Amino acid sequence: MVGTSLTPADEVLNRNRPLFPRDPAWSNYREALTVLPFHLFLKNTLLVALLCTIGQTLSAACVAFAFARLRFPGRDALFLIVLSTMMLPPQVTMIPTFIMFTIPGWIDSLKPLIVPSFFGGGAFFIFLLRQFFLTIPIELEEAARLDGCSTFGVFRHVILPNSKPALTTVALFAFIGHWNDFLGPLIYTQSMGNKTLAVGLSAFKSLHGNDYHLLMAASVAVLVPILVIFFFSQRYFVEGIVTTGVKG
């Protein structure tokens, strides 16, 4: 892949060319990333992925806290409803949600991609965090309450600080999920200036699909940030999946 991305244009279609070019054409990267406004795609993707990560992690933590640590009537039934939303194909809600976002005129903006993240964070993350919150010793909470901590205080000063690994897992999954998300930006963004990297790269492929060296350069540029993040945080991914897998 990297080899193709560095192969000069006139050599790409040669069947017998070496996998890695002898004379790397670094200019392919500059060319690929300036044909379309990749700096705008990057800015949009970062904006969406960062805000969604904050929204999903925070709101899923609030909801998971209520399910794990507070007593209220109908808790188990409600939790079952949360889980059952995972079964529903996203296509069922996608169309009415799209029509709903036409009302405030949010189509061709990033708002429909960001705003829903602040409302609960999704059943999977709620489930994952609830499982983790259940493992935090109740004595810590009781001690905090004796010291006069309110419920919010328990959440803020006992639960959150003791859940950093789980919160990191959720944040990383959320970030990667939104970085790779394709269908959402495909539906909601139209003009070039509003596209994210995923749909921008897809547009690039349909415009320059046969310029393999440029296509590879653009793809590699989109992949590298994810690989860097993964490299520094890989244990959170693996442990996060294992926790949900065993209990799910």
Next chain:
Amino acid sequence: MTPRQRREALEALLFLSPWILGFVLFTAGPIIASIVLSFFKWDVISPAKFVGLANYRYLFHDRILVKSLVNTIVYAAMYIPGAIVVSLAMAMLLNQQLRGMRLFRTIFYIPTLTQGVATFTLWSIVLEPEIGLLNRGLRVFTDHPPGWLTDPAWAKPALVIMALWSVGGMMLVFLAGLKNIPEQLYEAAEIDGAGRLARFRHVTVPMLSPTIFFNTIMATIGSFQVFAAAFILTGGGPSNATMFYVYYLFNRAFVYFNMGYASAMAWLLFAIVLALTVLQIRLGRKWVHYG
């Protein structure tokens, strides 16, 4: 309810409020709207027209829809067993007590993280018939390697091969399941004279059956969602060979703006996936062992 319990319930309501609002706005509301919409003909611009069950009736006369459903089932029939076998094999490799397994676990998981448009475009070059890496390798054995994404007969297998590349999530779930099998069971089987294959059949498979069951259901749901890979790599072609159900639904909704018909399609999808899940749970009672 004592005042204290009432206070706790109110606090719970406050913490739950983001989810409750989101559920009403983005799940329950749209579900109701989608049911209503499926009885209408609406292109977003002109006024909606009530058509009763016409959308649902047309589903079974729509030849592209039937084709897309068959395509999806063929894809699922290749993907589900393939994904189970590949991810279980990778998990068993990683379960060996050797040094450096953490590194391999990381490497095996990378394709799962990077799946998305960038990986699909990388694959478009690997699968390219003339200069692609895959066919450059295959030409060592044969003069006429398949045209992959350009050949209607090979396009679906090509997408399955690509999808099997990123089964890291299932692999990790299997790995966790394997680690939970007590070592004594293998030792006992070995004393009874069981070979490697017999130990796999009579210890690993039954002990792992709840995990296999879980992964099968997840793979089924996932395979009915196949969309982005076809959208980017084949555009549904060649000659609709990779026009999958969700892809066709997307076209109906966001290319032709048949919002009512697409809603009916979404409910048919829900019914199919639900029926398959219930069926698997029924069948599961026969072969899944809970320790």
